Amino acid sequence: MEDIQNHKDDRNIDIDQVGVKGIRYPITVLDKDMGKQQTVAKINMYVNLPRYYKGTHMSRFVEILNEHSRRISLENFSQILQEVKDRLNAESAHMEITFPYFINKAAPVSGIQGLMEYKCTFKGSLNKGSDLVIIINVPITTLCPCSKEISDFGAHNQRGEVRLQVRFKKFVWIEDLIKLAENAASSDVYSVLKREDEKYVTEKAYQNPMFVEDIVREIAVKLNNDPNITWFAVESENFESIHNHNAYAYIEKSKSEIE
Numbered sequence: 001m002e003d004i005q006n007h008k009d010d011r012n013i014d015i016d017q018v019g020v021k022g023i024r025y026p027i028t029v030l031d032k033d034m035g036k037q038q039t040v041a042k043i044n045m046y047v048n049l050p051r052y053y054k055g056t057h058m059s060r061f062v063e064i065l066n067e068h069s070r071r072i073s074l075e076n077f078s079q080i081l082q083e084v085k086d087r088l089n090a091e092s093a094h095m096e097i098t099f100p101y102f103i104n105k106a107a108p109v110s111g112i113q114g115l116m117e118y119k120c121t122f123k124g125s126l127n128k129g130s131d132l133v134i135i136i137n138v139p140i141t142t143l144c145p146c147s148k149e150i151s152d153f154g155a156h157n158q159r160g161e162v163r164l165q166v167r168f169k170k171f172v173w174i175e176d177l178i179k180l181a182e183n184a185a186s187s188d189v190y191s192v193l194k195r196e197d198e199k200y201v202t203e204k205a206y207q208n209p210m211f212v213e214d215i216v217r218e219i220a221v222k223l224n225n226d227p228n229i230t231w232f233a234v235e236s237e238n239f240e241s242i243h244n245h246n247a248y249a250y251i252e253k254s255k256s257e258i259e
Contacts, residue, residue: 012051017094019046020061027072027099032175041072041099047090060087072097074122074171081126092127101174107190107197114191118178131167136177138162140185141201142238145209157205158241159189162215166223167231184218186210212236212249220251230255
């Protein structure tokens, strides 16, 4: 049958990225404690399209995923990108895999365990060189240093989120990135807390007040000193409890800038 996609296009315009979005697919992620974790990802896949082609072959993206059924992971990310690039005759290939990652987290005093969910993304591209970024969204608790200083009783606190992106030389554990973000906050967020745990978390936050500016700087210091990290971007956002707006801070650095 005739291949319409390979027809010539006379508008003389290159397309940077064309492909498929929102594919729901099972993947395997390395788990620091359990070895491996099965989860379900939302996958986007693209290639560039030169000006002289009318369209790309959308079905080939899904065919490549099916050939790697349940074996899609950070370990073979670059291999999949290479196959996409080769099979679609492209100069560049791109893939984004977003998925929920679960950690069994114990409450700080009672020790009761519950699953915490973290949103994670692997984002990669293959052109003349390769690029891979890990993105982690980590829920946190913050307590306002200014509120604590000026108030006779207590201080306002709120839930927030850290969004951490890193490029790296060697492998990076998701758990280590999560812990880095949680350690910079006033307190962790937990899925299950008993009374003694709530007391501990509340008092810990009160003793450890943090602005969003403090959080991104604390994380930046750690990443600056990590030789495995080549680039990072860190965002902190507070879902304010007494304001009709959110507080936000952002730092982006590459090691070449740092040095």
